[in-house]
């Protein structure tokens with residue numbers, strides 16, 4: 001069971017390390033053929049504008065979007081969440097648009113551009129969440145489940161096969177989110 005990690009830019013190595021520590025086989029996704037065998041996909045943090053541009057340049061945009069719409073489990077963190085969002089707050093940019101939420105980029109302001117907070121994420125208590133120039137979710141469709149909030153702002157959601165996090169679980173020493181994602185991927189891939 002291979003897990004893809006989009007490896008165009010940003011914190012993909014860190015996700016790879018956590019997934020491998022948990023025993024997963026990882027494929028770095030840089031071209032369309034890398035999508036063939038994967039049973040799950042991580043979209044890492046970084047710079048969403050750059051990542052979005054590279055997705056188009058490498059011809060990955062449409063095949064990736066189709067896979068997500070077809071049910072491929074996705075764990076998107078920070079810039080990854082921005083790539084999935086259907087809308088960006090006060091910004092007409094749209095990337096994959098598979099997740100029915102509106103996301104505000106760099107939303108916590110300059111004072112708190114980077115911070116860590118112990119938060120509840122779904123069933124997981126006390127998760128050490130690292131926020132770096134993080135977005136948050138300003139609007140969401142009723143079918144989208146809120147998994148976490150910080151300062152009343154929505155910072156983690158789940159919708160069908162997609163999990164979107166405003167923070168970086170790959171940068172804390174806590175691998176429970178990656179474990180839960182691998183369990184979700186295992187359940188999905190045992191369906192074929």
Ligand code: GLN
Nearest residue numbers: 045046047048078079133
């Ligand atoms: N601010 C970045 C963006 O807009 C996201 C930050 C991150 O991924 N740590 O893409």
